[in-house]
């Protein structure tokens with residue numbers, strides 16, 4: 001196994017399950033020490049931490065809700081105090097509240113934007129203060145193919161993911177002179193608890209739009225993140241990298 005992240009400190013938000021867990025494990029297996037984030041009210045990262053250790057790495061839990069600015073600042077200060085630096089930030093935490101536009105509730109709009117967009121902004125702001133001092137950093141934001149294409153019934157989710165792409169490009173331009181890269185990943189349908197719970201008919205409908213004819217795996221998304229935070233991608237910044245089986249080209 002490639003150990004090109006030995007000695008690096010990585011923060012992965014929303015790491016208790018799904019894609020975030022796979023990312024944490026992939027980075028740990030390459031030698032990074034992981035701070036696996038989860039919000040207070042939800043899942044613990046015990047399983048993720050164990051999986052990181054089984055993969056030959058190290059991890060610990062850091063609890064904060066990404067939509068809470070003060071809690072995010074406190075969390076990143078605690079990580080910096082303990083680890084002395086932050087090399088890698090992966091903004092993975094996300095929620096989806098779906099519904100048709102004309103019936104969409106203010107509270108669902110606000111909560112989706114608060115987690116998916118405000119959360120990423122708070123984390124990037126807090127982490128970049130530490131990265132700027134070290135003149136090194138790798139930031140990856142998990143957007144979505146629907147942030148590139150639009151999607152009926154997902155007005156808040158799509159808006160948050162499109163905006164996350166704009167945030168990524170701006171961060172990339174602003175921090176490039178400090179040797180900090182920022183890229184977004186736009187996954188298509190990935191097999192997680194969320195997509196496995198879908199009705200067979202819905203899944204069959206999805207397949208029609210995916211040239212490769214299958215959902216992606218969380219581990220495949222994690223491999224892409226590993227590349228974007230590793231030494232071989234030093235000249236890649238401000239990009240949106242699709243991982244979608246060809247459903248958007």
Ligand code: NAI
Nearest residue numbers: 014016017018019039065066092093094144187189190192
């Ligand atoms: P998931 O629902 O399994 O995982 C989301 C994680 O975010 C959970 O661990 C949850 O605890 C955490 N989270 C939620 N609210 C939070 C908050 N306020 N603060 C901190 N953590 C919070 O979903 P999945 O599928 O693993 O998605 C991960 C990311 O990938 C999300 O940003 C999602 O939008 C994105 N994505 C997923 C796709 C899929 O097909 N599964 C496709 C495209 C993008």
